[in-house]
Amino acid sequence: MASLFTRWIALLSMLTMSATAATAQSSADLNPARAAVSASGTQTSTNGHAPASLTAADINAWLDGLLPYSLDAGGIAGAVVVVVKDGQVLTARGYGYSDMRSRVPVDPARTMFRPGSISKLFTWTAVMQQVEAGKIDLNRDINAYLDFRIPPSHGKPITMRHLMTHTGGFEETAKYLIVEKAGQKHPLGDVLKRWVPARIYAPGEMPAYSNYGASLAGYVVERVSGERFEDYVQRHIFAPLNMRHSSFEQPLPASLAPLLSKGYNVASEEPKPYEIIELSPAGALSSTGQDMARFMLAFLDNRGALMKPETRARMFADVNRPIPALPAMALGFYHEDRNGQVIVGHGGDTNWFHSDLHLLVNSNVGIYMSFNSAGKEAAAHVIRQRLFDQFMARYFPESGSERRTASTARDHGRLMVGHYVSSRASTSNWLRFIGLLGEVEVSQNSDDTITVSALLDPAGVPKRWREVAPFQWREVGGSGRLAARVEHGRVAAFSIAEFAPIILFLPAPADLDAGWIMPALLAALGIMLLTALAWPVVAGMRKVYGYRSPVSGRALLFDRVMRFTAVVALLVAAGWMGMIAAINTDVGLLDGRLDIWMRLIQLMEVAAILGTLVSVYNAYVVLRSPDRRWFAKIWSILVPVAGLFLTWVVLSMGLLTIGLDY
Template identity: 60%
Template sequence: MTALASAAAAQSPADLKPTPPVPVPSGPAAMASETPAAPASTLTKADVDSWLDGYMPYALQTGDIAGAVVVVVKDGQILTERGFGYADVKEKKPVDPAGTLFRPGSISKLFTWTAVMQQVQAGKLDLDRDVNDYLDFKIPPAFGKPITLRHIMTHTPGFEETAKYLLLNDPKLAKPLDQAMKRWVPTRIYAPGQIPAYSNYGASLAGYIVQRVSGEPFAQYIQNHIFAPLGMRHSSFVQPLPPDLAAGMSKGYALASGDPQPFEIIDLSPAGALSATGADMAQFMIAHLAHGGPLLDKATAEQMYANVNTPIPNLPSMGLGFYHEDRNGRRIVGHGGDTDVFHSDLHLFIDDGVGLYLSFNSAGREAAAHVLREHIFVDFTDRYFPQAKPLLPTAPTAKEHARAMAGHYVSSRGSETNFMRLVGLLGEAQVVANEDGTISVSALLNAARVPKRWREVGPWLWQDTEGKEHLAAVVKDGKVAMFSIGGFAPIFEFVPAPGNLDAGWIIPVAVAALAVLALTALSWPIVALVRRRYGYNPGITGRALVLHRATRAAAWGILVFILGWTMMLAAINQGVDALDGRLDIWMRLMQLVLLAVIAGTVASLWNAYDIATRAGRRPWGIVWAVLVALSLVFLVWLAINVKLLTPTLDF
């Protein structure tokens, strides 16, 4: 993956300016080019409740979402806390914001980051010290630079993605935090501070450091130093939940119309193991809106909210743990969170004393919960903090820059040493230059699940056609080095796919090669039956017969290999709990199949040479033998390239 040097220097804690706004054109072109803001609705309980009542029930029903909790705080008080739908569909148990626990997923990290800053404030941790100084194991050296807590809190330590044991359904498979951290240290694929690549391992490393320097188990530390001071009596990082809290835990669903899923165990617990009620999350928001409240002093808290790293100009920055979501001239920090079944967001309007938390206990039809939570945040901001939006003219460079953007991109949040590299290839984002000068990105969809169109409104700056989001690119030496959108920019970027991972050419060639080998494999038994039926003897004997059969066997082997991996990826797509080690034996089996295919590929090359040099062979027979050999070579190369043949099964 392309390495990019894009980290911004850390800013002073006093530098509390929001991310710079989108530049507005000046001169005649800017005159009368503004959409006036709608009058702000008054942020009262009555107004919010009325708005939510018109929003949520229909959205849950059409999205096949079982239940949700929404909490709004203002000026140190809970403005409203609402439960919608069911915590248990079968029992028709309604969601109670004060008593029903949800799983906020990666919002848990905000508690981990807060714990880190408590230890910084206490003088036990230094944000810029090598984290190896705090560990009882070593992060291997790479790039000649150590990893610091500042890197970890800005998601720039450079770790590749981790997935194994991320979510578990069997508590027996869970490990204590120290063992989970030492089981496998992911490879560092970027230099520290170079490029954001969201890391669950990094966040858990921070939690483990808190455990070590405080002398308290991580879950107990959070209980003693965050939950207790805030009166969060219905919250826990313990997994499974203690009996007194388990009774209040909401069921989790893929679809409300489906069966409930088991309680999810997050092995890297500091990254996402929290269970909490909406009312308890309100207390956490109130504390941070009070610039630390009883948790942190004001100066330390403000370090968390400041712009620490701005990977892409004109897009939101990363704070220390919190990422910026600045909109409508407001300074907004927050975090999202997802398990397989729970999907949540937390937003703090830092200078307005307002917080919004929402969580859904189902993914919903076509990932409806993801769309819904994004729209609630945007619509809430526009309703209560409206701002006139400039109608920026299309940049004169639109078509030129659209052509420059066109291509395939991989997420910086990826892997280089394991099969997750294949997942990156299959999930690449394709940027298309449209005839009207706009661009579309296959991975960025609107509510109708159709790629959004983006119009360039400034140098390398695009706005979606709804005017609610921005996309920007970093260009170096005339080439696009990376791009992202406002919602992603602080934590991961899209970077150009390298040639050996570019789906633009790899997928078509792979399909063609697979077609050749499928025809070869299927023709083998068919031709054999026809020959037996008519008593035809082709006269192939000895070495030629062995090579012929080995080539056909290799073709069948590659089909078995691809089918095996297709089935495993389908299982993973059904739920990442499948990555709890149960697939290891099948991965090893597929590696044995691949080794057999490699041997068959050597035989196919020999077979092609033998046929090409044998007198009296028809040209078509020679061409087909060469095509078969090249198809096998390509697919074997591809399997090795995307790390389907590895000495370990760490990922």
């Protein structure tokens, strides 16, 4: 789905794209060429060549020269790329294999991929069909359509418009995101009622991409249409478009199951289990490249196959623009406008499938791509980004001359420096701690460019951003855009063009600022580690030298409790790090299997907190004792101070909770 836990670990916003460069181009060619206007007035790219003509012959030659090597270098089993233009399928290309063991080639007409959150475009289409039918009002309280209640928050109701623009205010969720056993799948309504995420923003105020919100919209379609969501999409979208190899059913019907591509981490490894998306309207689609071409053509042709032309216009219109200088959010689609083109689209990811869909509305062009492997060092993310960048640079290059560095670059770069958190976040559970680990740091370079720790080039090096207008930056050597919103002389938020409609980066509050929390956390754990290590070391030395400690009785008991607390605190830290590492390897573990281990860790947290309280009292006793050495007195203070800080981290970061919903 548009964000899975794997990339959440690196950054909640899906922005970390460090991977090996996996294209057939040189490093210089990997950067999209910017266009300039020649003296003759002919639009050309910076290398002096005119834009290529978007024909079947040219696009096929270009893709065939680019993708086979990219897949091989990136460790990706297979891919499909489809381009439509002027009401026709210009090309539909399959590359690599859908099954590595059987060497089954990818067939764009029959091989089904899992396009993840691109599924949401079908959900939004269904919603707008019901808007046309008069059964859904975009501005009505969503509770009017539900058989359970979304609790009130911030004094405002959530509307369908909020859901379609990802401004419902829900915190991020991860549990049951993907399960692997058919018996674990539940009806959509049951999944939504199981746990309603906290609302951390007022409706309509903050873009925070939400799988729960999109699935809630799909459930509304069920409620008002009287049809199960999967059946509704089949009858009202797939059937009219003759999308015969597409389905939201999980597992797939027997007639389609043999057509589904295997999913891989890396092509050289064994295929992964079938992924079941519990929040199905948010990411359960399986489809072929040819069927996705039909979907793109229905929106580009705008002849009423799915909805009235005026309804499509409503879906494409700007609805919310969080950063004025960057693209806006439409109804369900997000804008990716660049190079003078109005572009709407959506990305999508499951654990193993990675996809993008882009519609160049005014040029009547669409491109869809999907990869069935994450690849080496997440190569699929880099390849799909570069493929679209180069597609735009080749066929729709940017017009105009290079923009100079703004005179405000130094001052504005200084204002940007600091730590930022993603608006797509959790506050009520342990995922808040993940937000801390994935925090973004902005720094200023000596040449007045800035770098953002999470925005990396294919070599894993942070990109450099040059200010070209007040609080607007361009990627040095690339086409990326970054901009900030400033309020009262301070940076209130920033984002990049690809994600501005759905995710912002906000200045980290003091209680979530990794700039001081992480050093303090490491120092506290360091104190606990030294305390734990000293216990057997000192005991061994006493045994060797026959030394008998003067500490005895209650004082000795308190001392042992202090050291025991240190050991338990380290076990808690190791437990959470092990848990996070395991989930990062297999997001399927979020199906509830880890609950018992989380409870065990939380029991140890309670023990550590109680031990810390005893350690506080122990410090009082030691400081009052004239027989204790100065080092013992200092250490008796350091341990409870470290313990109190760790207790604050546990409570503040949601690591100790009554429930296990997250």
